[in-house]
Amino acid sequence: MKLPMFNRRGFLKSGFWGAVGSLLGLGGHATADSKSYSMHGGMSEPTSSGGMMTVGEVDHARNGFDPSIVLSDWDTGKVGRLPNGQPLREYTIVALDKEVEIAPGVFFPAWTYNGRVPGPSLRAMEGDRIRIRFINQGSHTHTMHFHGIHSARMDGIPGAGEVAPGESFTYEFDALPFGCHLYHCHSVPLKRHIHKGLYGAFIVDPDPSRHPEHADVARSRVLGSEENQPWQEFVMVMNGFDTNFDEENEVYAVNTVAHAYANHPIRIARERPVRVYLVNVTEFDPVNSLHLHANFFDYYDHGTTLTPTLRTVDTVIQCQGQRGILEFSFADHEPGLYMFHAHQSEFVELGWMGFFEVVE
Amino acid sequence: MSARFWSSLLLPVVLLGVAIATFLVTEPLSLLGVSPPPIEQLTVERTVLDEEGIDLKVRATGSEPMHIAQVLVDGAYWRFTQEPAGALGRGTSAWIHLPYPWVEDELHEITFITNTGATFDHTIEVAEATPQASAAQFIGYGLLGLYVGVLPVALGILFRPALQQSGPRGFEFALALTLGLLVFLLVDTLEEGLELGDQAASIFQGHALVWLAALVAFVALMAVGRRHREPPRGLALASYLALGIGLHNLGEGLAIGGSFAAGSAALGTFLVIGFTLHNLTEGIGIAAPLTRERVRWVAWIGLIALAGLPAVLGTWIGAYAYAPHWSALLLGIGAGAILQVMIEVGDFLRRTSIASGGAMISVASISGFTAGIVIMYATAYFVQV
Numbered sequence: 050m051k052l053p054m055f056n057r058r059g060f061l062k063s064g065f066w067g068a069v070g071s072l073l074g075l076g077g078h079a080t081a082d083s084k085s086y087s088m089h090g091g092m093s094e095p096t097s098s099g100g101m102m103t104v105g106e107v108d109h110a111r112n113g114f115d116p117s118i119v120l121s122d123w124d125t126g127k128v129g130r131l132p133n134g135q136p137l138r139e140y141t142i143v144a145l146d147k148e149v150e151i152a153p154g155v156f157f158p159a160w161t162y163n164g165r166v167p168g169p170s171l172r173a174m175e176g177d178r179i180r181i182r183f184i185n186q187g188s189h190t191h192t193m194h195f196h197g198i199h200s201a202r203m204d205g206i207p208g209a210g211e212v213a214p215g216e217s218f219t220y221e222f223d224a225l226p227f228g229c230h231l232y233h234c235h236s237v238p239l240k241r242h243i244h245k246g247l248y249g250a251f252i253v254d255p256d257p258s259r260h261p262e263h264a265d266v267a268r269s270r271v272l273g274s275e276e277n278q279p280w281q282e283f284v285m286v287m288n289g290f291d292t293n294f295d296e297e298n299e300v301y302a303v304n305t306v307a308h309a310y311a312n313h314p315i316r317i318a319r320e321r322p323v324r325v326y327l328v329n330v331t332e333f334d335p336v337n338s339l340h341l342h343a344n345f346f347d348y349y350d351h352g353t354t355l356t357p358t359l360r361t362v363d364t365v366i367q368c369q370g371q372r373g374i375l376e377f378s379f380a381d382h383e384p385g386l387y388m389f390h391a392h393q394s395e396f397v398e399l400g401w402m403g404f405f406e407v408v409e
Numbered sequence: 410m411s412a413r414f415w416s417s418l419l420l421p422v423v424l425l426g427v428a429i430a431t432f433l434v435t436e437p438l439s440l441l442g443v444s445p446p447p448i449e450q451l452t453v454e455r456t457v458l459d460e461e462g463i464d465l466k467v468r469a470t471g472s473e474p475m476h477i478a479q480v481l482v483d484g485a486y487w488r489f490t491q492e493p494a495g496a497l498g499r500g501t502s503a504w505i506h507l508p509y510p511w512v513e514d515e516l517h518e519i520t521f522i523t524n525t526g527a528t529f530d531h532t533i534e535v536a537e538a539t540p541q542a543s544a545a546q547f548i549g550y551g552l553l554g555l556y557v558g559v560l561p562v563a564l565g566i567l568f569r570p571a572l573q574q575s576g577p578r579g580f581e582f583a584l585a586l587t588l589g590l591l592v593f594l595l596v597d598t599l600e601e602g603l604e605l606g607d608q609a610a611s612i613f614q615g616h617a618l619v620w621l622a623a624l625v626a627f628v629a630l631m632a633v634g635r636r637h638r639e640p641p642r643g644l645a646l647a648s649y650l651a652l653g654i655g656l657h658n659l660g661e662g663l664a665i666g667g668s669f670a671a672g673s674a675a676l677g678t679f680l681v682i683g684f685t686l687h688n689l690t691e692g693i694g695i696a697a698p699l700t701r702e703r704v705r706w707v708a709w710i711g712l713i714a715l716a717g718l719p720a721v722l723g724t725w726i727g728a729y730a731y732a733p734h735w736s737a738l739l740l741g742i743g744a745g746a747i748l749q750v751m752i753e754v755g756d757f758l759r760r761t762s763i764a765s766g767g768a769m770i771s772v773a774s775i776s777g778f779t780a781g782i783v784i785m786y787a788t789a790y791f792v793q794v
Binding site: 104152153154156290307308395 | 480522
């Protein structure tokens, strides 16, 4: 019963790095997508959870990111053009050590991209040139390894784009293929570097002109297009945290904070369709899953197709690093709270559970 | 006392204060280049299960105040309240209330997560409703104590006429048997005490507590017993015997009450009968030094009460107010008391053997000593789970 545990306080510097981040114009809240609903002001404590809940509230302001905003906080980069006319998107990503409150009162000594976990949701158009200036201000060597098509030099692994503390590297490649992808640190030890928080979503919207046979579908996925306007799009990164470093997670969540969307349900306008970019980066467990209550969805594995790879399912499983797009609608439902969670009860009980609040 | 006396008493204390203040201000440890990480420890001292859920009394012994951020029951985050709320300073305790629908006779695993992400586990082996302090249950636990403490001691004393019939060698045999019994009780009491010491919060230094309490109790009782420069004999010796045995029975009562309350006394009736049989020898032990004395019945009742009633007290404490560090302390004192009577009974045996023309080491004494240990060991078979 008496286990001596060593506290980890090596992260008091986070205040300093947070200040550096804000000087560089990083971290903090990017302005949410104008079409997204405010996620605040929902029911603060749905009674349907019974007593099985974390106690208290996470201080999102101190964390520097709010899961309700992370849902639809796309980083589309600085848009430009190469001399040959190819669109260019430039991003700056800084690796920072930071203590993150992952459940009320529970602090995790995280390694982050831009001071948040998951890192920024990078979003680009199929075929765009991507240029990412990666600055390592953390205490360990890190990389950014993208799931996508690129050269060996740009792979972001030890020996190719690995960045020592205090140094930087610029990754450059074309955004291919379209789909729902991810990036993560590929330095070793791998498990530690990933589960400490170095991962994020990398969404590539399909270029409708390249997909004439499904141009409408492609257009609906292009952020900011007219066809995209009705869609309520959310990014959900399924993750876990091993707070005592025994290779088992004490907390499971989507977008880091246990029960975040149970305490603050995700508001959904009933008439408008929903698209979820789902990414699994959970460490230590082979698979994670999402189960939607009272509804079914179409699923596009990896998001690399414009027709569903699974139709009319209410549960999908993903192995580590797997991801995909969910599309569904509550148009025929009555308003109310609709639960979603991993269908591993263990994960539900450890924080991976939330609600959609369907409103008129 | 002179001013010189007081100033020489005060000076080192003042200098110590100055030294501590200097240390705190200058932080010489920073020269070592390490910032010692705070160590967190959490001990569950009491577990109460009722229709409201699970209540746990926890004691923090971290090097800095600890914050219990979340509580898991069987791997699920569960709503809880802490009383008093807030950080737990070193050595302080609090109650954690969990409105959890526990399942009777099944195992539950509780995990505390602190703000640093450290986890502390506590297992409820078999969930049983904690005894409520109702009159009937109170009497029930009291009866349990009477059966394992008072009854066997009283029955054992009834062997006295047989001891009186058996001549000097028989008397020596009985005294040596008492010694053997005491050896067993000493080992048993120390083991029990050290086990409880392990359960106590680290700040109480359980093992040191047991050993030091035993030593202090031993020295104190020796001093009291020999305050007239004469070893105690007769009724006085029997009284010390009863006291030592009583403190041991208190420990047995604690174990029985605690295990019944915690639902781990799976053998139930068997356990109680086992203890009754096991403790019968204690009565013989108390009667042995009085074989040749005339003793009034009031004295007999006093001896039985002194040796047996602590078992009743023990079952109550064990069932209702269990705290491992207090129990460890009591058992440490008990071990010291037993050691004292071992010395005195041994001395008494030596003197009576010599007076009757024999020697302390004889066939009678060795066989009695061995018989005492063997009987206690064999009857303990019934009470080991």
